[in-house]
Amino acid sequence: MGRIIVLYGPSASGKSEIQRQLTGPGFPRIITATTRPPRTHEISGVHYLFLDKESFREKMSRGELIEWTEYNGEWYGTLRSSIEEAIAGPDDANIILDLAGVLALKERYKEHVAAIYIGADLPSLARRLAERGGDTAETASRLQKAREQELTEAYMQPADAVIWNSDGADFGDTLKRVREAIASFDGRGTQ
Ligand SMILES: Nc1ncnc2c1ncn2[C@@H]1O[C@H](COP(=O)(O)OP(=O)(O)OP(=O)(O)O)[C@@H](O)[C@H]1O
Numbered sequence: 001m002g003r004i005i006v007l008y009g010p011s012a013s014g015k016s017e018i019q020r021q022l023t024g025p026g027f028p029r030i031i032t033a034t035t036r037p038p039r040t041h042e043i044s045g046v047h048y049l050f051l052d053k054e055s056f057r058e059k060m061s062r063g064e065l066i067e068w069t070e071y072n073g074e075w076y077g078t079l080r081s082s083i084e085e086a087i088a089g090p091d092d093a094n095i096i097l098d099l100a101g102v103l104a105l106k107e108r109y110k111e112h113v114a115a116i117y118i119g120a121d122l123p124s125l126a127r128r129l130a131e132r133g134g135d136t137a138e139t140a141s142r143l144q145k146a147r148e149q150e151l152t153e154a155y156m157q158p159a160d161a162v163i164w165n166s167d168g169a170d171f172g173d174t175l176k177r178v179r180e181a182i183a184s185f186d187g188r189g190t191q
């Protein structure tokens with residue numbers, strides 16, 4: 001049975017880049033659904049399942065989502081089938097969620113789930129979000145959420161490992177620490 005490794009943390013802490021480097025044969029990525037518009041490089045079915053609000057609501061009402069959350073006025077949700085297939089399969093899998101998603105998966109799938117908090121300090125987040133460009137109100141809202149919620153001890157508390165990836169950290173070293181954390185979860189959650 002596969003374990004689900006969840007990456008969570010503030011916007012621009014490096015979760016997607018870490019996921020991109022770790023994903024491969026034997027460690028697939030689980031995609032979630034969102035009503036947010038795709039960024040320029042994002043492809044539906046690869047980075048997210050991009051849905052309009054009506055289709056998202058239909059999935060909710062049919063019970064196809066095991067959890068969902070609102071972030072910045074958009075909806076994000078985890079497909080029940082994606083998690084149940086991953087757990088039934090032979091391989092571990094990875095997924096990016098927020099704290100609400102971590103708590104929902106841990107409550108429902110208990111020992112199958114381990115969460116890694118990926119953090120970065122506020123100046124790093126601000127620099128990376130500015131470099132990403134786009135809507136300044138959205139950037140401000142992401143930074144406010146980081147400052148008020150996602151960088152607090154309470155937000156990190158459910159994590160099985162906490163890994164910092166601020167500017168100045170060597171990204172190769174960050175990846176090494178994430179791999180070591182995943183290896184340290186062995187023996188937990190593979191019943
Ligand atoms: N250690 C690092 N030093 C400098 N830049 C980094 C580092 N790690 C990641 N980055 C860069 O920070 C930016 C944000 O990373 P990424 O998109 O992976 O963040 P994220 O946590 O997935 O954000 P979001 O939740 O908003 O999608 C990217 O341009 C990435 O290359």
Ligand SMILES: Nc1nc2c(ncn2[C@@H]2O[C@H](COP(=O)(O)O)[C@@H](O)[C@H]2O)c(=O)[nH]1
Pocket residue numbers: 008009010011032033034036067068069071076077078096097098099100101102
């Ligand atoms: N609870 C859930 N959170 C999710 C899901 N998919 C993504 N996320 C989190 O949303 C924010 C914003 O994502 P972004 O791609 O717009 O930066 C981020 O914290 C994600 O981790 C989900 O299905 N459920």
